[in-house]
Amino acid sequence: MQQKLATIDQLHHRGITLVNRCVLCKADNEMHKHLFFQCRFSDIVWQQILTWMRVQHRTSKLSKEVHWMAGRRVRKHWKAQWFSSCLGAIVYNLWEERNIRIFQGLEHDVDYIVKRIQYFVSIRLLYVTHPSKEGEIIDCFNA
Template sequence: MAGSGNNAQGLLQSCVRKGKLRLHLLYDHFRQCGNTLSWTKAAWNRALLPKHSFFLVMAMQRKQATIDQLNIRGLYMVNRCILCKMDNECHKHLFFQCSYSSMVWRQILTWLNMHNRTVKLSKEIHWIAGRRACKHLKARWYTSCLGATVYCIWEERNTRIFSGQEHRFDYVVKRIQYLVKVRLLYVTHPSKEGEIVEALDGC
């Protein structure tokens, strides 16, 4: 106990500058204690709307309250995917084993001229992280599309459950395309705006 108290006191003293405790130094110490996940920088990217980044991180950590998770917590419901109406709902199914969500994501990949890819959320985000999505324009489009897709699939799922309204997959695809175009035009340097408009024109 005495040793741990001395360690804590030493830590606090190391964060003092000119007689004042600097909280940012204390924060930096504890922040460095954990391992930084390779995909987090890709997920928190200006190419994504903040809410899209938030939902993408939640999906990667399997934090969404899917039916299987609600059942584990004691909120018993019939476990059936509201999108495809065939299989049980879980994170793995929703992103993107479900025939509905898989069709949406494949249409987005076609829109990006990216074919023959494995449709799996974890592999998609790790692929982005390996290509420094925050620096390359095409990777920005891809990252923005992935975040918007995860968000819109969850949004469609909740709309069906709570409002009883269903949309065809092509409606969701068009909504994703719109959100991506608006976001990229907002964050991209003016010199790149023409390039983005040309690449996404007619979508």
């Protein structure tokens, strides 16, 4: 949220010079806003997860997404946890994929990232957050 991740543009401001190219889309400079919201790769991940959540929404920047998610909270309903879990999982998995590409030289496709996000969010909802709501959650995922 504070845009302090060590993206290439941030490293450049600290005096570390690297080729400034997004490793996810390989098209634009890597900046915080680009990496999570303007990158073609990231945008596809966002849209597939939002479709999975049955939400029609366009992403823009992290602070707006947090505000949008907060506005969707209805008491302590498990769907509010679903939305916030997805937000965290998307940002984490995009950052992790970026680092895997840079430091390990491996690449995963969008489908892999989306399935990974869905798996982690589902596990969190089913086994950590609301075990008593398992049937309702599974019905919603399968709808």
